[in-house]
Amino acid sequence: MVLRFYNTLTRKKEEFRPQSGNEVRMYSCGPTVYDYAHIGNFRAYVATDIIRRYLKYRGFKLKHIMNITDVDDKTIRNSREQGMPLSKYTEKYTKIFFEDLDTLNIERVERYPKATDHINEMVDIVGALLRKGYAYKGKDAIYFSISKFPSYGELAHLEKAQLKAGARVKNDEYDKEHAHDFALWKLWDKDDGDVFWETSIGKGRPGWHIECSAMSMKYLGPTLDIHTGGVDLIFPHHQNEIAQSEGATGKQFVRYWMHNEHLMVDGQKMSKSRGNFYTLRDLLKGKGGPDKPGNTAKPSGHDPMAIRYLLLASHYRQKLNMTGEALKSAKQAVDRLREFVSNARDGEDGEGIEGIAKKAKEGFEKAMDDDLNTPEALSVVFDFVREANKAGAGSRALEQMMDFDKVLGLRLSETGEWKKPEDAPEEIRKLILDREERRKQKDWEGADKIRDKLGGMGIILEDTEDGPRWKKTT
Numbered sequence: 001m002v003l004r005f006y007n008t009l010t011r012k013k014e015e016f017r018p019q020s021g022n023e024v025r026m027y028s029c030g031p032t033v034y035d036y037a038h039i040g041n042f043r044a045y046v047a048t049d050i051i052r053r054y055l056k057y058r059g060f061k062l063k064h065i066m067n068i069t070d071v072d073d074k075t076i077r078n079s080r081e082q083g084m085p086l087s088k089y090t091e092k093y094t095k096i097f098f099e100d101l102d103t104l105n106i107e108r109v110e111r112y113p114k115a116t117d118h119i120n121e122m123v124d125i126v127g128a129l130l131r132k133g134y135a136y137k138g139k140d141a142i143y144f145s146i147s148k149f150p151s152y153g154e155l156a157h158l159e160k161a162q163l164k165a166g167a168r169v170k171n172d173e174y175d176k177e178h179a180h181d182f183a184l185w186k187l188w189d190k191d192d193g194d195v196f197w198e199t200s201i202g203k204g205r206p207g208w209h210i211e212c213s214a215m216s217m218k219y220l221g222p223t224l225d226i227h228t229g230g231v232d233l234i235f236p237h238h239q240n241e242i243a244q245s246e247g248a249t250g251k252q253f254v255r256y257w258m259h260n261e262h263l264m265v266d267g268q269k270m271s272k273s274r275g276n277f278y279t280l281r282d283l284l285k286g287k288g289g290p291d292k293p294g295n296t297a298k299p300s301g302h303d304p305m306a307i308r309y310l311l312l313a314s315h316y317r318q319k320l321n322m323t324g325e326a327l328k329s330a331k332q333a334v335d336r337l338r339e340f341v342s343n344a345r346d347g348e349d350g351e352g353i354e355g356i357a358k359k360a361k362e363g364f365e366k367a368m369d370d371d372l373n374t375p376e377a378l379s380v381v382f383d384f385v386r387e388a389n390k391a392g393a394g395s396r397a398l399e400q401m402m403d404f405d406k407v408l409g410l411r412l413s414e415t416g417e418w419k420k421p422e423d424a425p426e427e428i429r430k431l432i433l434d435r436e437e438r439r440k441q442k443d444w445e446g447a448d449k450i451r452d453k454l455g456g457m458g459i460i461l462e463d464t465e466d467g468p469r470w471k472k473t474t
């Protein structure tokens, strides 16, 4: 079978082959750490996670980089407003970002470089662009001159005429030669406060676009296999990354560009002014579509794996509409898979299970090979659930489901498995031990209260000859 990805650059599905051996050099635009990331951002990170997991599933070795933008207008403005050093401010939101990744079971990539640790690399690229005549010094910044780069606009499929029209209308507002010329290096002004670097190209700070070129090429070389991001980044961000990287190196920057579509909420673009703007943490607290009248999904907080399911169940190149109903069906879908796992742990494989598993595996791979068609792959998974249940599901069926979950990442292996108290998270372990203590003292009422409390946290206990064991109810 042939793995094919849709390439934004050529607007075609193309067979994917890395440039060298089976190692994939992949770069994904990461967060600007100035606030909590919203659920639309996580659609992009989950889409990237699926690409990553499927490449690994197919036997590729990953060298995957995601940048952390820890210096820009917003981080500087917010840290100054709060009277905090920039690094302290961005450290807080970087930590929150990683916690959110863990919540959604998004795998860590190989490296997360920070912009502020790579100023020298950025200065080197800007220096090369100045020398080669692609860049010029303006009053407030060093700009990239797009008219020096003939294929500018190619990624976004912009016509030269469109770019020229923009130039005529907007030219007077900027201290630059062309409206679409973009800042590579911003010269210091008083709003930057103590945020600046003294460098050979002047005192200032990097523009946003140059960060990605510098960090991707430092760790992956001049040519990347895959670059991912949301469709909103195609222009100008990714177009600018191409211009400045190829201008500096003279080599092709990216072989496959992969972009995910937007997430909508109740059919509309998410925005703070519409009141339909949600962070991941809002959803975990129960906010989101289901709060609305008429919706029956429980408002007491959404299951993180249901949120993940919702984010991956639509094809990454289709707009995704998040509604209360959609979250509710995502929860039901995940619960069906958990129930299957739980039953298969105690069940026995029936006649024909090998054939059913094999057919499902083939169908799943065929769908995923076709530009990561997750809706089709999930329908294969649910056909498998139906057929395996009918035939009798045991260890072979379970093994197949766990194989699917390497790609889906729904934490199905954590379902219904009995564990020892020492394997429980701190808070739960303390409660289990406390209950044991009370039982020793024959405080049955106190012990039962703790059992109820654990039940409320989704944990059930069983007392065995070797002591208590626990598992998650969901």
Ligand SMILES: [Zn+2]
Pocket: 028, 029, 030, 212, 237
């Ligand atoms: Zn980027």
